[in-house]
Amino acid sequence: MSPTEILATNILSPVVLAFGLGVAATLLRSDLEFPEPLYQSLSIYLLLAIGLKGGAALSVTPLGDVLVPAGVTLGLGLLTPLTAYAFLIAVLRMDRINAGALAAHYGSVSAVTFLAAVTFGEATGDVSEGFMPALVALLEVPAIVVGLLLARGAHARPGEGEGSGSWAAALHEVVTGKSIFLLVGGVALGWVAGKERMAPVDPFFVAGFQGALTLFLLEMGLVAARRLRDLREAGLLLVAFGTFVPFAHGVLGVWAGGLAGLSIGGAAVLGTMVASASYIAAPAAVRIALPEAKPSLYLTASLGITFPFNLILGIPVYFALARILGG
């Protein structure tokens, strides 16, 4: 495939087009809106489904094949918050609270971006390892903790009105927050039940998945476009951060994935995971531990800048890169 073909394959996929449709709806001031419970239900479905799929795959994968990729993923989860933090302090001269908050987001993962990458791989034939979803869980948690530590280190005084509880509460949220719980729980369930016992639920969780994801991206488009307003205030520096740092992380991830012995598709998906910024698990935990950090800052960056960047440009590039390094 030529670069342009790769880009086309991505932009013309139902998933990306649905995102564009959602953006269009907001820009045209259409009264289209998803009822809140539909949004919540789709996230529950998608997160659980990823987990189940990953767990079922894990149940038929020799542990040996997973160990190295898992270790590498963990390492990236500890490293990338630091690089993001350093960039924000050094280049954007951001205060340490907000820098730590953003670091937690950029170290962590966006499940939907991950899914878009997996889907893209299936469309181009670069299928990724079945156990990748399990790695998402591995990448998500430590990064958030590191990010909070970076900010909290700068900030002995506990969050207002919450006493020392806030820090514990935040850790509790990181580990039991609904998105991580569904992901990890799904992996555990699928792994314990095993591929065969999961077969009867496949029509619901596997066959229906792509369509549900498309519907969800329509809503993501509606939400992300609302963030565009805030972009102006955010300023060019934040845009630079929201594109450059993820890109660097992505390249790093693809390269490390290759070293870890992942397939071309696997390396590209790992790259996408590392490049992506969380906008569910991280914001929830950060809002608890760092109430003084600006939500408009981290939500605009991860949802308004980095998510579309990876979805439209990043993913195909990480795959192209994985081919060059891998093939």
Added chain:
Amino acid sequence: MSPTEILATNILSPVVLAFGLGVAATLLRSDLEFPEPLYQSLSIYLLLAIGLKGGAALSVTPLGDVLVPAGVTLGLGLLTPLTAYAFLIAVLRMDRINAGALAAHYGSVSAVTFLAAVTFGEATGDVSEGFMPALVALLEVPAIVVGLLLARGAHARPGEGEGSGSWAAALHEVVTGKSIFLLVGGVALGWVAGKERMAPVDPFFVAGFQGALTLFLLEMGLVAARRLRDLREAGLLLVAFGTFVPFAHGVLGVWAGGLAGLSIGGAAVLGTMVASASYIAAPAAVRIALPEAKPSLYLTASLGITFPFNLILGIPVYFALARILGG
């Protein structure tokens, strides 16, 4: 098939039976009710799914095959509001505001009635052209505009408290209203992506469709039956209008569809489209542009009279007619 067989095929279809079940629930004062978000989610799903299907079909249809049917559909969209309006003024002696409001509804389309017709065609073997959904979009918009013009012409003074904004707001609603946006957006998405790229989302949007439609018609039955109360006040004349005019439109549509070169199924479905009355897009736009028009009037007519009439009697008749004319 004998006429009675055709009627039976229709009445015994899950879709029509589900509607009956919903009516029964209301009449028996069952506490069954659909949570509002489920109703909204199902409409979003159905409208988007129709659009995607039509768009995907369009992507493999030579433009030439669509042009004539499209032109005819457009013509019917401009003509039928006028016939409805004339009937209301002449026969029901209705004031022009309410007549225009109703005209907008009866010129436009009921997506669910359209779907019931397509389903019926599949059951009887008279499959309709894949691009029919694209025609729904074509028929929906102009009819509403014509209806509003008919009323507004009679009524220089802008809608209270909204200044001249109201007219613009109504046009904006007509074009970007959620139901039309999802339909048109779906067609565009499916058409741009193309049949092949849409394949992975088919299990969700195509395989699941009939069941979701059945569930939706159960809710439609609940809603429509609540309108039956209002029927008494509405009076016989409105019932006459809500059955005779749609029927006349249906016959016209079947005949025009045949001339346009549509298959038997296609002509029958076009007839159903023309015969049906909108109860989502039109009411929303009319309520904005003509707040002084009586909602109980146009909702009772389209939802309480015409929808059941077409669903139970109209559709099989339009198909029988299409066979006679077409075969």
Added chain:
Amino acid sequence: MSPTEILATNILSPVVLAFGLGVAATLLRSDLEFPEPLYQSLSIYLLLAIGLKGGAALSVTPLGDVLVPAGVTLGLGLLTPLTAYAFLIAVLRMDRINAGALAAHYGSVSAVTFLAAVTFGEATGDVSEGFMPALVALLEVPAIVVGLLLARGAHARPGEGEGSGSWAAALHEVVTGKSIFLLVGGVALGWVAGKERMAPVDPFFVAGFQGALTLFLLEMGLVAARRLRDLREAGLLLVAFGTFVPFAHGVLGVWAGGLAGLSIGGAAVLGTMVASASYIAAPAAVRIALPEAKPSLYLTASLGITFPFNLILGIPVYFALARILGG
């Protein structure tokens, strides 16, 4: 299969694991929660789907094959509330109002427990008769009525503030309550439409079913676990009642099912139905007819004790028993 294998097959099924996952979420104080409309939508879907499946099966079953099982089911529906009532009065020395309330619950059926049993049978190869869902409807209604009679007999004075209306209202609720209406309505619809006409909706109602059930059991786990708190107050005697009586009913049901000529799977499923306690239809009716009865009592017993008991232990035991008696 050895007893341990049977137990394992059950505990390792996605359905039971999902329930466990839900319990875990509550115990870990995760912020995972299902939006209310999702819970309601899933129940509507599941109840309607069971009904449709049963009705479609009924349409291809010679009436003769159903009559005897139906009669036996009806008999059990009249008998089991009496045994439950007697046990509560004699052993727990419970007042007659609360005893009657509980009797209504334990005579009636838990649709989800029924489904778990059917699923288990499919996994172990002991498939049950297709018309079993129709029997659920038969078992549900009379039991509730008997339970209310037992309590009301003790209690001439009508429910406060409702005048004699309350008794009528309760009967009305029993027959038209949403869960029973969807079940019975689904059976009727599937039966009238017939297996063949139902085919187009199968992907939605049949293929997707197992997955939706799994999702629902996750929510059930969340809800049931919240009841565990109340267990302490409830006390050991209630726990004894909530396990012993269902077990006795289950054994009775399996045995009677065998006599009625049901297959091994059918007898085991009938046993599970009889053993299960309603926590939707019965509470709703009881709350109306017996407002003075303690909801915490009957909800804790049926949802917090008996549901998990049957789901985890009961079902495999009833199947093992059915094999011994049947083979």
Added chain:
Amino acid sequence: MESKNAVLVTIVAERLLRDRLTEKIRALGAKGFTLTEVQGEGTRGVHAHEFQGPSVKIETLVRAEVADQIVEAISKYFEHHAVIVYLSEARVVRAKKFGS
């Protein structure tokens, strides 16, 4: 526009009382009401929403006499049902619309 006083009656009740209560207040002369789905916790601790769906909050603007009659009527449910009622002052225009 000149405004008049009216009483805002607020009822929070378990769902199954919904239709009985709305019929009651209409019968007592309320010209309308606004209904909101709510969750709640009280002294009774009936987690009714598990089998009834969410509780309902019913708000109706009426004149003083009607308000007292509504409170009276609802007190019948105090003993066995999850329900509360309270009154507050409100100023409305179009007083007729609310029976004042």
Added chain:
Amino acid sequence: MESKNAVLVTIVAERLLRDRLTEKIRALGAKGFTLTEVQGEGTRGVHAHEFQGPSVKIETLVRAEVADQIVEAISKYFEHHAVIVYLSEARVVRAKKFGS
């Protein structure tokens, strides 16, 4: 903390007025608002939610003058739309936040 009086303006309206009303109250000086989805019944009996979705209840804490202007502005919709508005007293801290 020392508290000040503010006026709580409550608007219940059919959904299609939502954006027009929120823009209006912002324009008139409201510093914020809380929006709740509700169902309702009144004298008009427009069951608008069938095609508009649920009605909306908009509550905004403002100072007296602003409250009156809001009522004034909304009265424009009385003739043809399903909408009501009423005022009640409230005590707030951080009075500035609410323009008092």
Added chain:
Amino acid sequence: MESKNAVLVTIVAERLLRDRLTEKIRALGAKGFTLTEVQGEGTRGVHAHEFQGPSVKIETLVRAEVADQIVEAISKYFEHHAVIVYLSEARVVRAKKFGS
């Protein structure tokens, strides 16, 4: 029935504060509360519902002293969180039920 005055405390807050606030008001002596899911806009403009779900409105009927303590307790969150609180008068029957 003879009725007594109580204070209705209304809190609107971003969702993540929900459990902390309900525990707090219970600890301060509230006998119950009613919780509604709402959307809102204020001066802070935290669109928290995108990752937290809808905001919550917590209403609790208490006696005057408790009301003031609740306001006091909540003011701790003013600096960094999306939260407001206001008080209004209400008349209740069964005053005991609300700690009056």
